[in-house]
Each structure stands twice: as structure tokens, then as C-alpha cells.
Amino acid sequence: MWKFQIPTLAKTGDRVLVSDLRGYGGAPRTLDKEQYAMSRHIPYILGIMDALNVDKASVAGHD
Numbered sequence: 001m002w003k004f005q006i007p008t009l010a011k012t013g014d015r016v017l018v019s020d021l022r023g024y025g026g027a028p029r030t031l032d033k034e035q036y037a038m039s040r041h042i043p044y045i046l047g048i049m050d051a052l053n054v055d056k057a058s059v060a061g062h063d
Contacts, residue, residue: 014058019048021061 002018009016020027021041034040049057 015054017048017052017054017057019045021045 006016006018021044022028022030022035045059048054
């Protein structure tokens with residue numbers, strides 16, 4: 001979905017990270033809709049940021 005926006009965003013000098021969140025793209029899926037709540041996504045996003053030593057970020061998404 002984001003492959004066309006990534007080059008333009010990267011040209012700004014910002015680092016661009018792209019990940020499929022739970023249930024989206026090629027990520028595993030569950031029928032439990034509660035698993036897709038933003039409160040479930042935030043720790044996942046923060047974990048990626050911690051692993052990559054990212055202190056702050058602008059986050060965008062699309063469903």
C-alpha cells in the first residue's frame with residue numbers, strides 16, 4: 001500500500017519504517033476483532049521503535 005509514498009517521504013531526509021500490523025497485509029490474522037484495537041497496535045509500534053533506537057516518530061496508517 002505504501003510503496004509509492006515511501007520514496008517521496010524518504011526524500012525529506014526522514015527515516016521511513018513500514019510494517020504490517022496485526023491482521024493487515026501478510027501479517028497473521030484472527031477473528032477476534034478486539035485484537036485489532038489501537039490499544040493492541042501501540043505496544044507493537046513502540047517495540048519496533050525501541051528495537052531500532054527510534055526516540056520519536058510521526059506515525060501514519062491506512063485501513
